[in-house]
Amino acid sequence: MKHPAVLVIAALALLPLVVRHAIATEILIFAIFGLGLNLLLGYTGLLSFGQATFFGSAAYVAGYLLKYYGIGIFTALAIGVGVGALSALLVGYLCVQRSGLYFIMLTFALNQLFYFVAYQWTSVTGGEDGMPGIPRPALLGIDFRQPLAYYVLVAALFLLALWVMKRIVDSPLGTILQAIRENEVRAEAVGYNVPRFKLLAFVIGGAFSGFAGVLYAMLFGIVPLEAIGFVFSGNVVFATLIGGSGSLYGPIIGSVVFIWLSESMSVMWARWPLLLGVAFVIVVLFFRGGVVEAWARIWRFSKRAT
Amino acid sequence: MLYALMGLGLALITGILNIPNFAHGALFAVGAYLLVTVVGAIGNFWLALVVAPLGVALLGIAIEYAGIRRLYAAGHDYQLLFTFGLALILNELIIVIWGPVGISHLPPAILRGGVDLGFTFYPKYRLFVMLLAGLLVVATWLFLERTRYGAIMRAGIENKEMVSLLGIDIQRLFTAAFALGAYLAGIAGALTAPIRGLSPGMGADMLGIAFVVVALGGLGNLLGAIAAGLLIGVAQAVVAAYWTEASTAVIFAVMAAVLLVRPQGLFGIR
Secondary structure, three states: OOHHHHHHHHHHHHHHHOOOOHHHHHHHHHHHHHHHHHHHHHHHOOOOOOOOHHHHHHHHHHHHHHHHOOOOOHHHHHHHHHHHHHHHHHHHHOOOOOOOOOHHHHHHHHHHHHHHHHHHHHHOOHHHEEEEEEOOOOOEEOOOOOOOHHHHHHHHOOOOOOOHHHHHHHHHHHHHHHHHHHHHHHHOOOOOOHHHHHHHHHHHHHHHHHHHHHHHHHOOOEEEEEOHHHHHHHHHHHHHHHOOOOOHHHHHHHHHHHHHHHHHHHHOOOHHHHHHHHHHHHHHHOOHHHHHHHHHHHHHHHHHHO | OHHHHHHHHHHHHHHHHOOOOHHHHHHHHHHHHHHHHHHHHHHHHHHHHHHHHHHHHHHHHHHHHOOOHHHOOOOOHHHHHHHHHHHHHHHHHHHHOOOOOOOOOOOHHOOOOOOEEEOOEHHHHHHHHHHHHHHHHHOOOHHEEEHHHEEEEEEEHOOHHHHHHOOOHHHHHHHHHHHHOOOHHHHHHHHHHHHEEOOOOOHHHHHHHHHHHHHHHHOHHHHHHHHHHHHHHHHHHHHHHOOOOHHOOHHHHHHHHHHHHHOOOOOOOO
């Protein structure tokens, strides 16, 4: 990967030729979601099992405003980023004090809190039926109801998100976060306020989730209740891990594999989460390290065979 | 009381095995469905109440043996993914085997109807569940506090290396702890079946509550888990009486409020 930027852009151009436009768009949205999680999981070493909290909250708030107040796309996205960051600030404030198992369980439990609020607040969220009728407003005379036009928009925003994330990861902040991942006690000893930096990473991750959430709501025209449910949080963790959480591009590869896999499984069988569960178990037992490592292993194996 | 059972089982698993067990809710649901199936097959509620949780415990042993055992050295992320995948599998299998529609199940004839407690009229079955769950909690507590095996388990929470240095088979301890945790989840599920009926989503709902109980109790604190389970149950019952819609959300709100004041949990020391 000498020129990852070239590769990414080429992949973006090829993607809509290979799969349906809606799926291609979904992959990119999921990849943005994964980028946000990976800042926590891959760079800071924080396993958040509640990313759907921020994704869903932003989707609901922005969706509501899009539907009833007719705001524009960029206003909606800005609001989504704000809601994602704010909800992550609230959740993160409670969670960053703890580490390890506790952190995972707390992010999950707070995810459930938001889920049940969305589930019961039917007058706004539509409860189990979801919040339908979210428009994709036109911009500069371009009608984004066209699937390809929307794909191009999402692809451009995806590049923006990737660029921002790369800047964050390469910045001093990114280095500090990695130091926390490697050795929290030492990072603290060197003088960094570890909880503060963890919270900052959490808020940035939440902002990315919120950004993706708004794009998701506009893609499907609905905010389904699942968008804030913990299965969604688990999916993004899975996608990031199968891509390989060690690298910036891992979640992107993971999203391609995950969305493609789940789309093709869901048309095969209504009980496809069963297959998904089996896939989780198999990956964990046999292919830890993600696609990248699995590839390396197969390569070694074929070399030995010859 | 049921929350205390769930929380105690999960606290054992998280404390000793140090893994996030996202399959705990699914084990709870399997317990409930097994009970209904066994009652349907042999027509005896009492026998089913013995058999169903044992079945869940066996399932727990199988899970620990085939999967979790290989993952102690892996990170929490993979452990989480594994148990989460298991939860998905169990949940979908429940739908495949028993159907997606909820099932209602009546308590045995003796326990139908209510008793007049003087100030209020209370369903007999709920009273029975409270008593039995209370007994189970006390029995588990005595087992952990007063017996040799219990002492080994508690020592396992404190310091695994030391325990294995003393010549105790730590693998077997892990399996036993997971089986006991699964048993408690299974019996909680079995007891719940006649109260709330069964639905495929019951496991996921319970999972969140069990996590709250453990987080509130303090990690590795078994007594704390029992107390937190009681607290959550009471809080939910009180809120349900005034504002039914919020009764589930309030569990998580209580947790958030407590953690704001005491980040280490109600009884946590670490």
